[in-house]
Amino acid sequence: MSVKSPNTLVQAVNYSFSYEQDHPLLNNLSLTISEGETTILAGASGSGKSTLALCLNGLYPEAVEGYSTGELFFRDKSVTSFEKGELNQQIGIVFQDPESQFCMLKVEDELAFTLENIETPREEMADLISDVLEKIGITKLRHRDIHSLSGGQKQKVALAAVLLLKPTMLILDEPTANLDPQSRLEFVELIERLSMTTLIIDHQLEDWLRFTDRMLVLSRSGELVLEGKPMELLRKHKNELEAEGITFSPVYEELPHVDHGSEILRVQNLQFKRKKNVILTNIDFSIHEKEFVAIVGGNGAGKSTMLQLLSRLLKPTRGSIELHGTAITSFQELELREKMGFVFQNPEHQFITDSVEEEVAFGMEVRDESGIGARVDDLLQRFHLKNHRRANPFSLSGGQKRRLSVATMLHEGQDILLFDEPTFGQDARTSSELLKIVKSLQEQGTAIVFVTHDMDLVDQYCDRALVFHEQELAFDGSPEELFHNEALLQAARLRKPYRMRQALEVVGQ
Ligand SMILES: Nc1ncnc2c1ncn2[C@@H]1O[C@H](COP(=O)(O)OP(=O)(O)OP(=O)(O)O)[C@@H](O)[C@H]1O
């Protein structure tokens, strides 16, 4: 347990929190965070990291009618004795999904709104906004519509809004999960430059380690099981960290090679416009049986749009998409869904029942399958959702929601599975377990197509990568070939995978 010092900013003393009485999620935590420190809060998906962040800034337990025991202090004062909104200002949180934080349409208005909330005199606002935009390097975005910004730009605006509150401490809750590889790196570098007291929650640790002072590890039962300097923890406690789903770099596994079959899906001369804006154009490619294909590219390149077109949620302005030689527009809805599974970017858009187990059973019932009970049990077990079977899908953690949305989509005999960021929000262990399940479907005959920002995943699992850039399909080839194309990686805001970056470091480049 860390000991309180004059620099202590946050202190937890035997702190427990539960959403349901007598089922503590955070379990008897005693910890400190000192002024100026950069700390990583790590733990398996569902271990309570986001919950702890919300307890620290005083939003919980009130906002969710949770139960807490023990004490949480900010600068020696119990978090419960702060005025409403006061702690919120001291501890600024940037969430995974900045959209949920915005109230206004334009960047400048959003920032002015933040200042209004803390009663900043109107005449001071313009300068404060200029300063924060410059600090973050987004002066050019001042007059833009927020909805027209890329994921990375939105994340920086969210950070600007938080910084205007002049917080003493920042909490970043998976702030880079939606960012393309280069935007992610730029965001990490920006946080390093800000040099504030920061608590980082992220499943991808590698980029943060260079300037992280400490790491706190939450176990699956919500206890603080390890704390210390990250590299020291790795040296001394590698196995314990792995048991909690934490790795500092991607773990490569031996994977069987799967030969492709015949063509199943063909996209020809496709164009898609929104109003007058061309989002995608001149798109031609085919997908074959048992292929494992990644769709990659910078924020806003049109990757999700492409998946929505493939799954018929959007209609091309021009060109065609055929499944087994028949236009997808000719299929009955149920028939198309039998052949094609689709997991959205926001899993909650997909949930339609009140419990995790009903959600998994739903598709099977619609298809009138047999042995549903046993299959539901098996899927819940494999996706680590067994203990949450009666929970409302909307109450799950980010990572759990994503696993549930994947579980609901899997059934045998599908020709093609489309995923938008399948491993988003997963710790290393659940991520690799999830991919093994997907890989086994590929071996049984399903083609897998997924959108991702994770180059290690592309490197390890994919046979082929499609790069979208400037409205077009800029590359269609093997990941190996892509990762040697420096100019394209740069232009499409991608990066080499960890394996290749490591190799470069070893030879001193
Ligand atoms: N409002 C809520 N009501 C009931 N249970 C909740 C609520 N919010 C979260 N939980 C449960 O609390 C647990 C921890 O969730 P939390 O979001 O804190 O985890 P996390 O460690 O941040 O996970 P991830 O890495 O997947 O984002 C989960 O099992 C989740 O189902």
Ligand SMILES: Nc1ncnc2c1ncn2[C@@H]1O[C@H](COP(=O)(O)OP(=O)(O)OP(=O)(O)O)[C@@H](O)[C@H]1O
């Ligand atoms: N509902 C919408 N209305 C207007 N424009 C949209 C809408 N959805 C997407 N766009 C625009 O279409 C373009 C492609 O968006 P898309 O979400 O497909 O990109 P992406 O490559 O998946 O990005 P990211 O990596 O950030 O998820 C972007 O310029 C985006 O702003």
